[in-house]
Amino acid sequence: MKKIRFGILSTAKIARTKVIPAMQKGKHTEVTAIASRSLENAQKVAEELGIAKAYGSYEKLLADKQIDAVYIPLPNHFHVEWTLKAMDKGKHVLCEKPMGLTSGEVNRLINATVTAPDAKVMEGFMYQFHPQWIEAKRLVDEGLIGDLVTIQSFFSYFNADPNNIRNKADLGGGALMDIGCYPVSLSRFIFNAQPRRAMSFMNQDPEFGTDRVFSGMLDFNGRISTFTCSTQMADYQRVNILGTTGRIEILIPFNAPPDEPCTIMLQQGTQKEITVQPLSFDPCDQYTLQGDAFAKAILDDTRLPTTLMDAFDNMHVIDALIKSAQTGQWERS
Incomplete structure (x- = not known):
């Protein structure tokens, strides 16, 4: 071969x-x-x-x-x-x-x-190639959680090393560029659309000048994706995708281990008829x-x-998020 x-x-x-x-x-x-x-x-x-x-x-x-x-x-x-x-x-x-x-x-x-x-x-x-994300997208696209309403994402770790490149603002460091680009990407991937505007909040490290906490909100024509990422918080990652009649929770959305099974939770139904079903995936290496x-x-x-056009669209959203953090206003993305 x-x-x-x-x-x-x-x-x-x-x-x-x-x-x-x-x-x-x-x-x-x-x-x-x-x-x-x-x-x-x-x-x-x-x-x-x-x-x-x-x-x-x-x-x-x-x-x-x-x-x-x-x-x-x-x-x-x-x-x-x-x-x-x-x-x-x-x-x-x-x-x-x-x-x-x-x-x-x-x-x-x-x-x-x-x-x-x-x-x-x-x-x-690489996350897009993992079976858990392929299945999550299928579940959304086929209406298994009703109409898609919102996505909530969190991704953080702690790194206060002044010599680490992630803490050098002039070299493209900071939370948004390092890990915040994932929630932006997955939001566009799951909504299958480009957000029309973005709003954000940024907390900068006084020594490094990098964004150590970055929160964003993306408006997909009335449907919302929110996220927080940080380079100075406890290690954690989670994504919740919520629809009118169900929810998908991805437990290890980004750093899926190559040698262990992964599980996502599928919640369906409303009020007294709610069911929660774990969906497991065999070990695989997303890289x-x-x-x-x-x-x-x-x-x-x-x-x-x-494609490169997808990379351009993702960076266009990131541009809008950075601008919003500076202006304190919604910015077109």
Whole structure:
């Protein structure tokens, strides 16, 4: 079976501990090279993970004609720059979220497809490939919870390390960019629409200047999605999707463990006839599923599961949320 040969730009933790091991298990993916700004570091990680080639610069990896695609787990402010460089070298790109720091940045990638029409570029929202989310969307789309009314999301962890890139405002750090982009994405995914306006509240860290707590409200023409995310709260994540006659609760919506079953709760009925049913899913690695879906689109030359236009739309909402936090008003999204 033919596989897409991936090169990894960076030895970032998410690549080492999650994405590379997951892709090494894929039906359609193989990791053949990794690059770091330090050749020694790249060689060390390559040896640890059984990767054939190691490069001491990202440029040298992109020049390797035996690499079909790259995965980019670089810091947020490098995503657009290195995606453009990879496209210029004829590589397909799977890039960590967020695709850029603004919708204008993502628009640069869309414009670049004019000169690189064969390059497939996808933002890495891996949660969408997990069976629990596919089933949740099916339940909503088929009316199993009645008419969809609202979505409530929460995602938080605690990280007060001043040296951590997530706490550097000028490098795209903060709660909204790091984890708030997930509630924005899932809201659009489940509502199957773009919100018409956004309102938000932001609490900034006085030392880092990053948003340590960010709450948002998205208006889908009278149907609402609300969320809170934080980089300085207890570890927690949960999503509730509520309709007129039912509810779906996703217990581990984002960091679904690859080696344990996942469960979502389906509540149906009203008043005295309410039933709550757990729906369980066998262990699976959502990063493996993401990589295979991306690779399959390359192999079959078909439409990507999520396109650059989807990445642009997601960033457009984030732009509106950031503006609302500054103005204290609803902003069009």
